[in-house]
Amino acid sequence: MELFAYYRSTSSYRLRIALALKGLDYQTVPINLLKGEHRQPVYQTINPQGRVPALRTDDGNVLIQSPAIIEYLEERYPVRPLLSDDLITRAHERAVAALIACDIHPLHNVSVLNQLRQLGQGEEQVTQWIGHWVSQGLAAIEQLIGDSGYCFGPEPGLADVYLIPQVYAAQRFDVPLAAYPRIARVAALAEQHPAFLKAHPARQPDTPA
Incomplete structure (x- = not known):
């Protein structure tokens, strides 16, 4: 592939x-x-x-x-599999994935940010825009995921696949994460997992030296 x-x-x-x-x-x-x-x-x-x-x-x-x-x-x-065997848990996993893919990520996509700039918004306003939407989305996810392990269990799944890149983006845009201890727990586990380490932007062939 x-x-x-x-x-x-x-x-x-x-x-x-x-x-x-x-x-x-x-x-x-x-x-x-x-x-x-x-x-x-x-x-x-x-x-x-x-x-x-x-x-x-x-x-x-x-x-x-x-x-x-x-x-x-x-x-x-x-x-x-990335999805749980339990249908209700699957629905929760898909909800977190959709929340990120549909409601958070598109609003800080580079094309959206460039459009804001073209409409006359300065960098301070663009930064506030990013912080607002990322924080709002992460606050919801913090309430949706579990209290132990990854988002929905001891092994990573679909929700974690979506969450960890969003955490990376939040850190890149200097969005405060202190209010999200559950998300921080999942991120800490991912930092030790070989698949997440392999996929990290810092380890890609086109990462600037």
Whole structure:
């Protein structure tokens, strides 16, 4: 498989975690967003939306949008599942994933931030925008996840796949995290897990030296 990704993209990060947790091999094809490589025709023939990540499967099909790709991986490679056997827990896992993918991450995506700047908002206002939406989302997640282990049990799953990259983004944008001890617990566990370590932006082939 080939993963078209940018090292600091949180959606690319979550897909790397899912691949690592399932023990799947892939080759990274770096797409440098800062250099505009995602807008070049050669990449837009792969992903017409011009965003990362995209995954080319072993049979040559190209998949886009990290939630859809992660669902594909879960169905295609059911060993080492990311979802609980319990239907209610599955719903909670999916809720946390959707909260991040639909309600937090899109609002601090670079395209949204650039649009705010084009509409005349200064960097102070952009920073306040990021802090507001990230903090609001993390406060909800703090109440939704469990009191021990990872988000919903002793092993990492779908919610953790989404949460850890969002924590990384919060730290990158200097959003305070002290009010979220449950999230801090999960992040501390992930810092010791080989799959999360492998997927971290600092360990990617396109990470700046």
